[in-house]
Amino acid sequence: MTVNLAVVPVAGRGTRLLPLTKSQPKEMLPVGRKPVVQYVVEELGRCGIGRLLFVTGPGKTAIENHFDIDAELIANLRETGKEELLGELAFEREDIEYFYTRQRRQLGLGHAVLCSRPVVGNQPFVVALGDSIIGRNAESRVVATMIEHFLASGADAIVALEEVSPREVVHYGIAQPKTAGGEVFELADLIEKPSVEESPSNLAVAARYVFSPAIFDCLAATQPGTGGEIQLTDAIRMLIERGRRVLGVRLNRDERRFDIGNFESYFLAFAEFALADPQLGAAMREKLGALLGREKGSPCC
Numbered sequence: 637m638t639v640n641l642a643v644v645p646v647a648g649r650g651t652r653l654l655p656l657t658k659s660q661p662k663e664m665l666p667v668g669r670k671p672v673v674q675y676v677v678e679e680l681g682r683c684g685i686g687r688l689l690f691v692t693g694p695g696k697t698a699i700e701n702h703f704d705i706d707a708e709l710i711a712n713l714r715e716t717g718k719e720e721l722l723g724e725l726a727f728e729r730e731d732i733e734y735f736y737t738r739q740r741r742q743l744g745l746g747h748a749v750l751c752s753r754p755v756v757g758n759q760p761f762v763v764a765l766g767d768s769i770i771g772r773n774a775e776s777r778v779v780a781t782m783i784e785h786f787l788a789s790g791a792d793a794i795v796a797l798e799e800v801s802p803r804e805v806v807h808y809g810i811a812q813p814k815t816a817g818g819e820v821f822e823l824a825d826l827i828e829k830p831s832v833e834e835s836p837s838n839l840a841v842a843a844r845y846v847f848s849p850a851i852f853d854c855l856a857a858t859q860p861g862t863g864g865e866i867q868l869t870d871a872i873r874m875l876i877e878r879g880r881r882v883l884g885v886r887l888n889r890d891e892r893r894f895d896i897g898n899f900e901s902y903f904l905a906f907a908e909f910a911l912a913d914p915q916l917g918a919a920m921r922e923k924l925g926a927l928l929g930r931e932k933g934s935p936c937c
């Protein structure tokens with residue numbers, strides 16, 4: 637058995653990024669040279685995913701267009717002598733089959749994943765949130781590692797976890813490990829967006845999951861939770877309550893999560909990717925350095 641299907645929920649409205657996201661999906665926002673969701677797909681391709689199901693919603697057709705093979709654009713680049721730009725479209729040839737379904741009502745992340753059930757059926761699958769890049773330039777192999785542990789352990793769910801500062805726990809699903817330490821460990825519980833006081837740890841669920849189909853029965857039984865939404869975290873918690881094994885895999889130092897869900901983390905992600913750009917990074921460092929130097933020296937700061 638292997639796992640080569642990923643579900644990528646992209647149906648959220650992105651209200652924390654208005655007005656940017658009024659008429660374009662947040663997953664299509666640029667980070668450096670690529671839209672966020674292209675990094676996600678390239679990461680999944682490198683981790684052995686061959687079939688990818690987007691769960692979309694209103695206003696998300698730009699995502700479908702982005703992964704189509706654009707024969708007209710290719711012909712145009714050839715005719716106008718811009719062959720050197722063809723390499724920028726190489727991602728269109730990624731060895732992945734794309735499928736699309738819709739979340740017809742905005743009932744939360746858990747509900748979005750439940751919408752994939754008729755297509756996923758009775759097979760294990762990855763869930764990768766379309767608004768999070770793992771590792772600079774998405775160079776993370778964490779999904780491949782998670783699949784290996786999934787297959788070896790017989791667990792019904794594996795979640796990627798990242799340490800966050802104690803005051804940030806309120807933004808994430810937070811894990812309570814059963815045993816301390818290590819890269820991979822069993823979880824005793826998970827809580828979606830706890831208060832700082834009730835948070836069981838500072839290990840935050842980091843946008844990548846592997847599930848057996850057992851998650852679907854739990855999702856179907858999950859009632860609206862935090863924010864009035866059907867939460868994926870609550871369904872994982874139900875798996876644990878039903879005696880199933882759930883493991884956490886810690887992201888390593890090079891596998892930071894870049895969250896494109898709010899302006900602060902989006903700005904930071906863009907700045908970091910621009911500074912690391914192979915062609916423009918050095919010039920950007922110089923220019924931004926000068927800008928920061930000027931700001932430091934100015935009387936107002």
Ligand code: G1P
Pocket residue numbers: 745765768807808809810828840841842843844867868869897
């Ligand atoms: C979602 C999940 C949360 C997770 C976060 C980052 O929250 O519900 O458990 O920690 O993604 O992966 P959202 O960012 O949609 O509020």
